[in-house]
Amino acid sequence: MSMTTTNELTTAAIPASGSSVLVSLNQVGKVYPNGTVAVQNANLAVTEGEFLCFVGPSGCGKSTIFNMITGLTSHTEGGLSVLGTTPFQARRHNEIAFVFQEHTLLPWTNLLENVTLPLKLRGIPRKTRIEEGQRVLELVGLKDYMKVLPRQLSGGMKMRVSIARALISRPKLLLMDEPFGALDEITRQTLQDELLRIWQQDKQMTVLFITHNVFEAVFLSTRVVVMTPRPGKIAQVVDIPQPFPRNETFRTAHEFSDYVRLISGALQH
Numbered sequence: 001m002s003m004t005t006t007n008e009l010t011t012a013a014i015p016a017s018g019s020s021v022l023v024s025l026n027q028v029g030k031v032y033p034n035g036t037v038a039v040q041n042a043n044l045a046v047t048e049g050e051f052l053c054f055v056g057p058s059g060c061g062k063s064t065i066f067n068m069i070t071g072l073t074s075h076t077e078g079g080l081s082v083l084g085t086t087p088f089q090a091r092r093h094n095e096i097a098f099v100f101q102e103h104t105l106l107p108w109t110n111l112l113e114n115v116t117l118p119l120k121l122r123g124i125p126r127k128t129r130i131e132e133g134q135r136v137l138e139l140v141g142l143k144d145y146m147k148v149l150p151r152q153l154s155g156g157m158k159m160r161v162s163i164a165r166a167l168i169s170r171p172k173l174l175l176m177d178e179p180f181g182a183l184d185e186i187t188r189q190t191l192q193d194e195l196l197r198i199w200q201q202d203k204q205m206t207v208l209f210i211t212h213n214v215f216e217a218v219f220l221s222t223r224v225v226v227m228t229p230r231p232g233k234i235a236q237v238v239d240i241p242q243p244f245p246r247n248e249t250f251r252t253a254h255e256f257s258d259y260v261r262l263i264s265g266a267l268q269h
């Protein structure tokens with residue numbers, strides 16, 4: 001089995017040839033106003049079409065990195081570019097979408113209205129909104145539930161709706177912050193399969209995904225970013241050069257356990 005690890009400097013310096021760098025962190029740091037050093041010297045180059053998982057203990061700066069990439073908080077050191085521009089500009093052009101663990105659906109309105117809300121806020125005509133809403137609900141396997149209210153859904157279905165709402169703007173960059181953390185293991189694995197299927201359909205969408213679950217990270221990723229705390233640093237970037245589509249065969253393969261062991265070991269240091 002070929003199992004290569006790359007430290008953050010190498011990864012940042014050498015993007016995969018022929019593919020464009022979508023997100024670039026160059027010695028990025030974040031010190032919050034209260035003096036907390038949340039992230040230090042982070043170097044990372046994410047190329048188009050990658051699926052990167054971020055793992056690390058609580059408080060190591062995973063969400064801070066996401067918030068800097070999306071422009072929700074500013075970096076205090078280094079250089080950060082997203083889709084060739086500033087995070088703020090990239091977000092304004094609707095090229096970035098998020099999914100959080102909390103589904104944040106509007107309880108009083110149906111699924112079609114929920115998933116099309118981002119288009120409504122941008123003034124997109126109703127006919128287009130409905131077409132796009134149908135498209136994304138079909139993509140997540142909920143096309144028969146358009147008129148249903150969120151409270152009638154299971155946790156896994158609510159997460160599918162959140163994913164559909166994020167996909168409706170056809171984002172180039174999808175950021176997911178522990179989206180499956182609250183789900184039971186079976187639902188979680190089903191949604192991992194679904195997410196990979198959706199990601200593979202859209203060859204150009206890049207996914208950044210935070211998880212505490214090393215198994216999930218190995219199953220989903222093209223690369224896993226391992227972070228360590230105090231202050232938050234990128235300790236290692238581990239390539240998972242296993243082919244897609246991935247399925248149960250990969251989950252039960254000895255290579256899978258090897259990657260899990262490697263990443264778990266990196267988390268201990």
Ligand SMILES: Nc1ncnc2c1ncn2[C@@H]1O[C@H](COP(=O)(O)OP(=O)(O)OP(=O)(O)O)[C@@H](O)[C@H]1O
Pocket residue numbers: 032033034036037038056057058059060061062063064065232
């Ligand atoms: N607005 C803030 N002001 C001050 N400190 C903050 C702020 N937000 C986060 N922190 C601190 O920065 C550090 C990194 O936090 P962050 O939420 O990025 O970590 P995380 O890896 O995402 O944690 P978790 O896995 O628990 O979500 C922590 O010590 C946290 O307490």
